[in-house]
Amino acid sequence: MLKSVLTATLLTGVSAAALSFAPPLAAKEGMFTPDQLPLIAEDLRATGLEIDPEALSDLTGFPMGAIVSLGGCSASFVSPEGLVVTNHHCARGSVQYNSTAENNYLVDGFLAGAKGDELPAAPGSRIYVTVAEEDVTARMREGTQSLEPAARYDLVEQRNKDIVAECEQDAGYRCLVASFFGGAQYKLIKRLEVRDVRLVYAPADSVGKYGGDIDNWQWPRHTGDFAFYRAYVAPDGSAADYAEENVPYQPEHHLKVSASGLEEGDFVMAAGYPGSTSRYTMLAEVENTFDWQYPTFVTLLNEWIDTIEEAAPADSDARVKYESRLAGLNNYEKNLRGQIEGARRVGLVERRRMREAALAEWIAADDSRTPFGAAIAQLSELADESATAARTNFWYNYATSSQMLSAAERIYRLSQERLKPDAEREPGYQERDMTFFRQGLQALDRRYDAEVDKAEWLLFLDRYTAQPAQARVEVLDRQLGLGNGVDMAALERRIDGYYAATKLDEAEYRASLLDATPEQLEASEDPFIELAVALYDYERTLEAQSEARTGRSLALRPAYMEAITGWQASQGKLAYPDANSTLRVTYGTVLGGSPRDGMAYLPFTTLEGLLAKDTGEDPFNAPASQLEAIRDKDYGPYALDSIGSVPVNFLSDLDSTGGNSGSATLNARAELVGLLFDGTFESVNSDWDFDPRTTRTIHVDTRYMLWVMDKVDGAQALIAEMDVVD
Numbered sequence: 001m002l003k004s005v006l007t008a009t010l011l012t013g014v015s016a017a018a019l020s021f022a023p024p025l026a027a028k029e030g031m032f033t034p035d036q037l038p039l040i041a042e043d044l045r046a047t048g049l050e051i052d053p054e055a056l057s058d059l060t061g062f063p064m065g066a067i068v069s070l071g072g073c074s075a076s077f078v079s080p081e082g083l084v085v086t087n088h089h090c091a092r093g094s095v096q097y098n099s100t101a102e103n104n105y106l107v108d109g110f111l112a113g114a115k116g117d118e119l120p121a122a123p124g125s126r127i128y129v130t131v132a133e134e135d136v137t138a139r140m141r142e143g144t145q146s147l148e149p150a151a152r153y154d155l156v157e158q159r160n161k162d163i164v165a166e167c168e169q170d171a172g173y174r175c176l177v178a179s180f181f182g183g184a185q186y187k188l189i190k191r192l193e194v195r196d197v198r199l200v201y202a203p204a205d206s207v208g209k210y211g212g213d214i215d216n217w218q219w220p221r222h223t224g225d226f227a228f229y230r231a232y233v234a235p236d237g238s239a240a241d242y243a244e245e246n247v248p249y250q251p252e253h254h255l256k257v258s259a260s261g262l263e264e265g266d267f268v269m270a271a272g273y274p275g276s277t278s279r280y281t282m283l284a285e286v287e288n289t290f291d292w293q294y295p296t297f298v299t300l301l302n303e304w305i306d307t308i309e310e311a312a313p314a315d316s317d318a319r320v321k322y323e324s325r326l327a328g329l330n331n332y333e334k335n336l337r338g339q340i341e342g343a344r345r346v347g348l349v350e351r352r353r354m355r356e357a358a359l360a361e362w363i364a365a366d367d368s369r370t371p372f373g374a375a376i377a378q379l380s381e382l383a384d385e386s387a388t389a390a391r392t393n394f395w396y397n398y399a400t401s402s403q404m405l406s407a408a409e410r411i412y413r414l415s416q417e418r419l420k421p422d423a424e425r426e427p428g429y430q431e432r433d434m435t436f437f438r439q440g441l442q443a444l445d446r447r448y449d450a451e452v453d454k455a456e457w458l459l460f461l462d463r464y465t466a467q468p469a470q471a472r473v474e475v476l477d478r479q480l481g482l483g484n485g486v487d488m489a490a491l492e493r494r495i496d497g498y499y500a501a502t503k504l505d506e507a508e509y510r511a512s513l514l515d516a517t518p519e520q521l522e523a524s525e526d527p528f529i530e531l532a533v534a535l536y537d538y539e540r541t542l543e544a545q546s547e548a549r550t551g552r553s554l555a556l557r558p559a560y561m562e563a564i565t566g567w568q569a570s571q572g573k574l575a576y577p578d579a580n581s582t583l584r585v586t587y588g589t590v591l592g593g594s595p596r597d598g599m600a601y602l603p604f605t606t607l608e609g610l611l612a613k614d615t616g617e618d619p620f621n622a623p624a625s626q627l628e629a630i631r632d633k634d635y636g637p638y639a640l641d642s643i644g645s646v647p648v649n650f651l652s653d654l655d656s657t658g659g660n661s662g663s664a665t666l667n668a669r670a671e672l673v674g675l676l677f678d679g680t681f682e683s684v685n686s687d688w689d690f691d692p693r694t695t696r697t698i699h700v701d702t703r704y705m706l707w708v709m710d711k712v713d714g715a716q717a718l719i720a721e722m723d724v725v726d
Contacts, residue, residue, distance in 0.1 A: 028588040029690040030576045031274050031655055033180070034059060037585060039574060047587060048267025050668040056585060059130050063670040065253035067271045067583060067663075069128040069191070074272030075229070076664040078257055078672065079721045082231040082249035083200065084127060086662035087677045087700075088208030091227035093324045094199045097122035097446045101317045109204035111715055118198035118230055120242050122446075123439035127194035127231045128174060129251070130583065133187055136163055136177060140186040141558075149551030150544070156183075156554055161423060161430070163188055168432060172239030180577040181565070182280065182557035189582065194249060195435070196232035196242045201715055203227070204623060207708055210610070212619025213330040217338055217681040219601050221649045221698050222610035225677040226705045228718065241435075255664060256723045258671040261703045262590050263642060264603045268652050269587035270676045270697070272663025274579035277687045280564055282380055286352045286688065288387035290343045294336050296394065301333040303459060311455040318449040325447070335658075335684050342685020342694075351689060362567045369566075375559035382552050389549070393542060396473050399464035400535065402457035403448050404504050407441060408532035409539070411510070415518045416536070441510045450499050458495060462488060479534050498527040579657055588653040595682040595694045604701075606645035607635075629711045636710055638703040647701040650674065654697040657687050665699045671725060674699035 028047070034057045037044065041053035055061055066077045073090035077083065092106070098119050099105045112118040140159050144152050160177045167175035167190050174193035177186055202208060207224040215221055231249035234240035262268065278285070308326055312318035343349070359376075363369040400409075414437070417429035427433070464472075465486040477483065481494060503509040503526060513521065522533050565575035592603040607630045614620050614627060638646045656663070656676055665674035679686070682694040706724065709715035 028586070028653055029655055029692065030574070031277070031579050031584040031586050031657075032576050034064060034583060034585060036574070036576060044587060047589065048668045049269070049587070050267075051670050055670075059133055059583065060252070062253045063255060063664075063666060064130075064271060064583065066251065066255045068130075069273045069581070069583075070229075070662065071126050071128060072275075072659065073661045074659065074663040074676075075127065076271075076662075076672065077231075077251040077254040079254055079723070080250055081721060082251065083254075083718070083721060084229040084231060085664075085672075085675065086227060086229065087675055088202055088223075088225045088227045089327065089677070090662045091121075091199065091202055091229060092208070092327065094119070094121040094125060094197075094229075095202045095227075096320065096324045097443070098199065099320055101315065101320055104320060105202065106205050106320070106323060109202060109207070109713060110199060111201045111713055112199070115230070115248070118200050121197040121199050121229060123443040124436055125197040125229075126174075127197055127229065127249075128191040129194065129231075130189060130191050131173070132190040134190075135185070136188045137184075137186045139163065140177065141183075145555055147551075149548045149555070151551070152554055153547045153551035156551075157427070158424075161427065164432075165423060174432075178580055178582045180580065180582075181575075182561040183554050184558035184561050185577075187582070193239050194231040194233065195239055196246050198230050198232060198242075200228040200230050201709075201713070201718060203708060203713060206618075206621050206623055207626065207712065209327075210619065210622060211613070213327075213334065214619060216331055217334050217678060217684060219651065219680050219696070219698065220605045220609055221678065222605050222613060223649060223677070223700065224704060224708050225700050226675055254723070255666070255670070255672040256725045257702055257706070258667060258673045258726075259637060259703060259706055259724050260726045261640060261647065261701060262650065262667060262673050263640075264590050264592070266590050267587070267668040268590055268654065268665055268673065268699075269585055270652075270654050270656060270660065270663040270665050270699075271583065271585050272656075272660045272676065273581050274584050274657045274663075275581050275659030277579040277657050279688060279690065280561065280578055281352075281688070282376075282383045282560075283349070283352045283356050284380055284383035284387055286343075286349055288383075288390065290340060290349065292391060293394075294340050298333060298336050298340070300398070300463065301329055301336070303463075304456065305329050305333065307455050307459045308452055311452040312449060318452055321447050321449055322452055334681075338681045338684035339687065342682065342691075343688065345682075345694075346685065346689055346691055348685065348689050359563060359567050362570065363563060369563065372559055372563040375556045376563065379553070379556040379560050382549060382556065386549055389545065392471055395460075395464040395467050395471055396476065398460040399476060401460060402528075403444060403453050404499070404502055404528045405457075405531060407444065407504050407510060408526070408528040409535070410437070410441075411513045411516070412518070412521050412529065412532045412536060414514065415516055415521055419518070438511070438514065441514075442507060444510070445507050448505065450505060454495055454499055458488075458492060461491065461495075473538060475534055475538050479531050498531075502526050502528050504528055579659065581659055586655040588655075590650055591653045591696070592651055593653075593680075593694070593696050595680065595696075601651060601680070601696065603651045604640070604643050604647040605649045606643055606647060607704075607707075608645055610648060623712060626708070626712045634711055636707060638707040638710075640703065646703055646707050648704045650699050650701055651680075651696045652699060653692070653695060655686065655690060655695065656697045660697075672702055674701050675705075 037053050037056045044053045068075050070090060073086055075084045075086035078085050095105045144155055163177050164175045173190055175190050177188050179186055203224050210223045232246040233249045235247055240246055308322050312322050363372045414429055417425040422431050465482055521529055568575050590603050592601040594600050611630045614622050635646050640647050660676050663676040664672055665676050667673045676697055676699050678698040680696045683696055686695045709719055
């Protein structure tokens with residue numbers, strides 16, 4: 001069946017050369033926008049989908065109406081009472097926020113006995129429910145091509161803010177304008193913003209984080225990576241901040257939960273909000289990333305992790321505060337190593353070089369495509385400039401990233417932005433952002449320790465002062481007394497003075513500064529505020545330079561993407577946009593694999609595999625009650641006959657990335673059969689280059705989730721609340 005690659009209305013200003021007809025992609029590559037799914041309906045059915053593919057393009061119908069975003073993770077409604085399921089690692093920040101060394105829910109787990117026992121999630125937690133989507137490409141792009149880069153950036157940003165402001169005239173909604181295909185298409189997405197989010201149930205780390213950083217990105221896996229929130233609204237159904245009188249939100253749609261599960265080869269699809277991919281980046285961007293940025297990050301991340309662990313001993317209150325950060329840093333470090341190894345294995349740089357050569361050949365074959373070549377040449381130059389700026393500013397950015405300094409810089413920036421009309425303020429500093437702003441400062445108390453923050457800052461400053469002169473910044477050096485041949489002992493004494501003299505570690509003091517004027521802050525004797533004021537002009541210069549580069553990209557990248565989509569169409573491929581934290585669907589089958597010679601991945605892991613892996617020591621220390629139930633073969637109704645046990649995790653060939661965490665994994669009837677939570681180590685490079693042989697996604701099986709809830713944690717009331725089907 002022939003399918004349109006791009007509809008004529010997709011790209012304002014895009015020529016008919018980019019329009020073609022093509023069969024679906026092989027190997028199930030693609031994070032498709034819901035409106036693209038009818039174009040691949042035939043392949044969806046052939047792969048095993050039983051519901052109407054057209055239904056998947058309706059964002060407010062079933063099942064898409066049950067899929068929600070947490071603003072960094074994905075989730076889904078699983079009961080008519082606003083119960084939301086996501087990954088344990090997505091809710092872990094809220095578990096950590098409510099924990100102390102004496103009452104540690106990370107270790108013990110948390111289960112609310114009744115709705116009244118549910119705990120407020122960490123400040124800033126949100127559940128976003130999409131209610132409408134509209135194409136606003138023409139309005140965003142009209143008249144921008146002839147402008148200078150900075151003016152182009154300013155106009156696009158202002159139009160973005162204006163459209164969002166119009167959308168948010170309806171109270172309780174959070175709107176965004178999302179860019180697709182490198183700025184060639186824009187969509188306005190309207191979402192109900194659920195602000196009262198409560199923690200309902202999270203297994204202990206010994207279940208939800210089983211295997212820890214050792215097993216992260218690895219197969220076989222035995223991790224119960226699931227947890228539950230509940231969405232609350234005001235009694236009249238409107239979005240509201242936390243209040244005791246609030247009631248559970250009643251979604252229009254929720255997913256049924258399958259207890260019968262899957263077999264190898266069965267159809268699966270995941271619906272969620274993947275963060276970002278880089279499959280259309282140019283050669284210069286790839287070279288900078290893999291030759292310098294990622295290797296530099298890996299070295300820094302290992303030093304950073306060691307610094308936190310030394311400054312925050314195990315079982316201390318400081319370690320509890322920094323558990324989420326440590327988990328994130330460890331995850332990122334392992335991911336980057338996988339990216340580097342994957343790029344080497346597939347020859348990513350050479351593959352990208354070959355792609356650009358093939359694209360240039362396609363452009364040269366038709367005189368009407370000549371303008372593409374000029375735009376791509378300019379974009380390549382811009383990529384080189386951006387790479388140089390990234391290298392130059394890298395260590396300065398870390399040298400100014402202590403939590404106290406970051407708070408001071410945000411507060412001073414707010415005072416400056418408030419001198420402008422609200423519509424002209426920078427994003428993040430408008431009145432619509434103030435709840436997040438305040439909650440971010442409030443959350444600092446549970447994620448900050450002075451000794452740890454000081455140790456982190458000294459690490460970054462030590463690495464910064466080792467850089468060549470062109471990477472040093474005069475105003476920072478002057479304020480901190482960083483000349484040539486820095487005496488680290490003297491610097492440490494100076495930094496000690498900053499932490500001894502500041503009051504920014506006091507929540508009430510931080511809150512009191514939110515209405516301060518620039519003049520009041522400039523008169524402050526708090527050392528972090530003094531430093532923030534001193535750095536302000538330099539950082540605005542960096543920001544202006546970045547905005548000018550973005551303005552140039554806004555004119556050039558749409559042409560590059562038009563060329564890419566036209567070239568791919570000529571090869572029979574359906575173009576899909578890079579991930580950008582908007583709703584996407586990826587589909588395929590339950591599938592093991594052989595990522596390298598002599599290695600085979602079976603599609604399921606089992607309870608017995610978990611038992612064999614258990615050592616009794618973190619991170620392989622499952623609860624005693626769980627181990628006893630496994631030894632007794634107390635499977636209940638959750639066993640899979642073909643493997644003779646309860647499946648714990650399973651593999652698929654779905655196309656996923658960060659942000660997909662918590663994505664609902666659905667079967668052919670759109671029933672919940674699992675949660676996407678990870679990928680194999682060999683898969684992580686798929687952010688840049690999809691490899692069908694090695695790309696495998698890891699899911700926690702709903703049968704294991706139900707088994708843990710039933711046999712280990714006594715969460716039968718939640719099972720009864722959900723619509724569990726065989």
